Amino acid sequence: MEEDVKLEGDGDSDGAETATEAKLGRQISVSEFSCHCCYDILVNPTTLNCGHSFCRHCLALWWVSSKKTECPECRDKWEGFPKVNILLRDVIEKLFPDVIRQKNEDIEQNSEIIQSLQAFQKYGNDQNHTAPGGGRVNPQRGGGFFSGVLTALTGVAVVLLVYHWSSRESEHDLLVHKPVAKWSPEEVILWLEQLGPWASHYKERFLSERVNGRLLLTLVEEEFLKVPYSIENNSHRKAIIMELERVKTLGVKPPQNLWEYKAVNPGKSLFLLYALKSSPRLSMLYLYLFDYAETFLPFIHTTCPVQEDQEEDLIAKFIDLKDPTWKQWREFLVKYVFLPYQLIAEFAWDWLEVHYWTSRFIIVNAMLLSVLELFSFWRLWSRRELKTLPRLMWGHFWKMSTQGLFVAIFWPIIPQFVCNCLFYWAVYFNPIINIDLVVKEIRRLETQVL
Template sequence: MTESETSRDSPVTRISRQISASEFSCHCCYDILVNPTTLNCGHSFCRHCLALWWRSSKKTECPECREKWEGFPKVNILLRDSIEALFPDAIQKRKEDIQEDSDITQSLLAFQKYGNDLTQTTPGTGAANQQQVGGFFSGVLSALTGVAVVLLVYHWSSRESEHDLLVHKPVAKWTAEEVVLWLEQLGPWASLYKESFLSERVNGRLLLTLAEEEFSKVPYSIENNSHRKAIIMELERVKTLGVKPPQNLWEYKAVNPGKSLFLLYALKSSPRLSILYLYLFDYTEAFLPFIHTICPVQEDEQEEDIIAKFLDLKDPTWKQWRRFLLKYSFLPYQLIAEFAWDWLEMHYWTSRFIIVNAMLLSVLELFSFWRLWSRRGLKTLTRRLWSHIWKVSTQGFVVAIFWPIIPQFVCNCLFYWALYFNPIINIDLVVKEVRRLETDV
């Protein structure tokens, strides 16, 4: 090039020959900066690179030095104009490549929506709003703590003391009043025979000597075959166990405190593995009542009461297994909700808490599957499954080893917290997942 040609070049052209594009590279993609965005720490990145980083990490911090940024990052106009003037061809090519990438386009839209939502709150009112929200949250938390204390006192004082009696006391030592209490828990129909048992002063020892023929005669006069059969079958169970078998949540907790606490936490984190645990290690006492309740032999079968379903439990039919495995694979929390719904008359509010919690956990599981698929996380599926197995196994190990030395008060607090407070916590998690989904879309 001659000296006259060099003198005719513009100042920008002469400068571009002395500066290479690598000096204006992004530390995320290591290519020339496009719409450079400078953070508070001084580092600059392509705006789409920053959007991709924010969308994947959900962190408002520098990808290089991890310093958090304040506000919403803006494009460095001076740096952008300088780079576009120095390297117009390279910038034009990169912009065309970016426009063809749908993932980048969605990230930029989500990033901009995040900025718009952030700037809607003015600096003058932001602190006040935060204080109002914080005060509201503190008030709600205080109210919930008060409700929790009331629930704990209520269950400790009435539920457990009432139901622990017969599940721990030998049948031979039952009084006549305790025999009537056992009879009433078989169902509403049992109240028809309450007076005859009381008038005869049937205590535990006398109850153990009664045969089926005596129930059909005076003074008992139980003429209904199904009622008589239910009483005889439950009496056989009582004779076999020596005590009253647990027939509701509180009695099951009184007999199996460690197992109930383990199941309550394990069903939340890994319902499929927990139900499999019941099948393998607690088939007769827990799994059979569970599957016969949620998958009865006949859908149109009208049972007279809840307890009747547990009197003659046989191995499930293939039709029951088919319905169970379908729900077990795709909607495991629905199984828990259906089981709680069946106990609605006996555990009015508790069943509702369990049903709501099962619905929320189902939604959270759907969000988890959505993130797993949308972020191409199928490669981590095996690791996630092993993590679930390890978590449930660890919980069982802790319960088995440390249960004898854990104070009963602490165990009760953990039990009632998981039973009544988890739905409230899961509501907040669902709201956060919905907001995150709106941001991603």
């Protein structure tokens, strides 16, 4: 393919311009604007730091095949993300419009080239936040300094939280590890208060009798009806009896909040924290299959409660939970498929009074993760890659399974301080990371629209 262009001077120009154009008045061929990869005319010429120019699709094919950020000709490393040489592109398109038009049509019909260009541009967006065609997006628009400052502050906060909670470790797990028979009267009151706000009405009655752990184990329902306890409310009395039966069975206080659950199940709490973030659907399936009574039942009854009278709802967490109704399963499955992170947010919201700031961090993180998941599905839809969804799901399942097996094997040898760091990092730091990821996704979407 060869095409020549004649540059002719204007007869009315002055002498200097005529002399200059006379020097340029020669035949310019396509070969003088050829790519050193395909040896054809440059299409969207991209100039590297070394000065060599290549077709953008040729550079993309080279990068996809080699995964090297270097010049295909001289092997010099290029920095940043290569940009289209706009001046050279405009000159070539004006000199050889027909050739460029035909080349663009050929490129649009080649699926391998299209996929390589998309992968190359995605790499550029991830590395340098560049817009299509090489134009750089201002990195200060969301993220940048703002996210860097938040990241630093949150990192410091996580270290302080680890130190703070580690120093109070015995306060959180005192009753969940201490045998009931050794409880003092003050510890019995602490156990009673954690049953709910309503239990404070009976605090003075237990204190007046100096009920310690040994005496608590001997109490039966008839005694709670008599003086000095006089618990006449049937629902309150039932809640205390049911919780007392659990205490007698376990020998210690069962965990009733996040910190106590973490103290009793450090490995499981860390696993669930990261698993629910990375794969909420698989994690909930795991809870259903392997932790039904202890964790899944409270979870589904909290997120999809049965509409009963307020008094029954008040003690719902402290009585034997029944199997979910069909109405509960229907509501749960709809949210499980379409809004899994909403289930996590609803569960955190229910514990807002117990874990004020922690619940808010979890709720915000769940909202951000929902947005990121929506962006992921949008990318698959816009690229018409929905048919790859089964393969991606299987790959995700395999990745989560291997990671879970790895954690199960090496968990016993991980120091407790490291586990605490990972736990508080996931709770309080992940929302900051996800804010930055959402900003990047929005920026990437803007560049695609523009």
